[in-house]
Amino acid sequence: xxxxxxxxxxxxxxxNKRYVNRFLAVSNPIKPGRSTVETEAEKKAYLELQESADxxxxxxEKYPIIKEIKETLCLIVKDLDDLQFIIEIADGEAHxxxxxxxxxxxTFIIPLYAxxxxxxxxxxxxxxxxxxxxxxxxxVLFIPFLRGLYQTDYSYLPKDKSYMQLDNFIHVEVKPDTDxxxxxxxxxxxxxxxxxxxxxxxxxxxxxxxxxxxxMNVIQALEFAYLIRVKLIQADPSIGSWxxxxxxxxxxxxxxxxxxxxxxxxxxxxxx
Numbered sequence: 001x002x003x004x005x006x007x008x009x010x011x012x013x014x015x016n017k018r019y020v021n022r023f024l025a026v027s028n029p030i031k032p033g034r035s036t037v038e039t040e041a042e043k044k045a046y047l048e049l050q051e052s053a054d055x056x057x058x059x060x061e062k063y064p065i066i067k068e069i070k071e072t073l074c075l076i077v078k079d080l081d082d083l084q085f086i087i088e089i090a091d092g093e094a095h096x097x098x099x100x101x102x103x104x105x106x107t108f109i110i111p112l113y114a115x116x117x118x119x120x121x122x123x124x125x126x127x128x129x130x131x132x133x134x135x136x137x138x139x140v141l142f143i144p145f146l147r148g149l150y151q152t153d154y155s156y157l158p159k160d161k162s163y164m165q166l167d168n169f170i171h172v173e174v175k176p177d178t179d180x181x182x183x184x185x186x187x188x189x190x191x192x193x194x195x196x197x198x199x200x201x202x203x204x205x206x207x208x209x210x211x212x213x214x215x216m217n218v219i220q221a222l223e224f225a226y227l228i229r230v231k232l233i234q235a236d237p238s239i240g241s242w243x244x245x246x247x248x249x250x251x252x253x254x255x256x257x258x259x260x261x262x263x264x265x266x267x268x269x270x271x272x
Contacts, residue, residue, distance in 0.1 A: 021162040024198035026151035030074065030109055033084035033099035042080050045114050046098065048121040049075075049085055053094040055124035060092035062127065067092040068230045074099060074106035078184075079113050108141070108148040113184040116140055131218045135176040135189075138221055142174065142189040143204055149228060150193060150200035165253050167211035168195035171262070174221045213262035220259055227252050 037046050060066050073087040084099035086106065123133045138145075154161065170193040192207040193200060216224070231248045 018167070019162040019164070020166045020168050020195045020198075021160045022198040023150075023154045023161050023200065025153045025155075026147075026199050026201075028109055028147065028151065030076070030084070031082070035098055035100040037083070037098060039080075041114060042077075042083055045077060045080060045083070045117050046085070046096070048117050049087070049096045052117075052121045052124050053087070053096050055121070055127070056089075056094045057092060058127060059124065059129075064092075065226070068226075071108060071229070072104065072106045074109045075117075076109065076111045077114055077117070078111055107152070108144045110141060110144045112140055115183045119183065132176060132178070132180055134222070135174070135180055135218050136182050138174050138218065139180070139182040139185050139189050143191060143202060145225070146172070146191055146193060146202045149233075150202060152233060154233075163249060165256070166195070169208070169211045170194070171206050171210040171213040173206075173213075173215050175215060175217060177217075209264065210262070211264050212260060214256060214259045215261045216259040220255065223255055224252075227255065 037043050056066070070090045071087075073089065075085040075087065077083045077085070086097050086099045088095045088097075119136065123129060123136070172191050172193060174189040187205070190204075190206050192203045192205065192210070194203075195201075227248060232245075232252070
């Protein structure tokens with residue numbers, strides 16, 4: 001990081017009395033996978049994922065922003081004896097394989113069901129995705145995404161993370177335009193996020209009285225995902241310039257203000 005950037009971060013840190021300033025990566029080990037599919041149901045799921053990957057590649061023409069996504073997903077199919085698939089996403093393409101013990105650590109670990117894989121294939125097949133379908137993806141990915149987001153390695157960014165303005169007790173939800181039920185994932189996309197000794201822990205549903213609550217629609221959820229997973233986390237670690245990094249952080253914090261719907265009173269300094 002540049003000297004100017006470090007000075008600005010230290011200045012923000014000195015003034016910070018509220019926000020979390022240390023993030024520790026949280027280990028999420030997963031059981032070893034196997035290298036073959038065995039049953040007809042497993043073969044069907046594998047084929048449907050491969051077909052979904054083909055449709056994903058075609059979608060790049062319509063949604064070019066897809067080319068910026070770079071992730072390694074591990075799908076754990078709960079009703080297929082926890083069979084694991086790896087999906088490598090980069091440069092507008094997706095490659096599917098059965099996860100073996102030698103696969104690298106994924107960026108997201110996603111438990112789901114065979115029905116969700118069939119639904120994925122069906123929604124990608126028509127080359128047009130509406131917001132209700134996007135919400136279905138979000139509901140399945142919601143908790144895994146938050147875990148991957150908060151528990152990732154941020155060591156390439158300044159050690160003091162208070163400039164990201166994150167409280168240590170957060171509620172977050174994504175609300176569709178109409179009520180939508182997703183197979184295997186009952187209830188709305190809601191989570192409780194807490195920081196304990198620098199470690200971010202994520203729980204399904206709302207628990208307790210949070211410091212803040214963020215409620216967003218599908219479009220805003222996609223904006224968050226893009227800003228953080230593409231612009232910030234996947235940024236070149238040698239970015240080294242406040243002038244390049246600060247617009248991303250500013251957009252992120254401004255978007256948080258837009259979706260803030262609740263804040264415990266004592267966090268408003270003017271009312272102390």
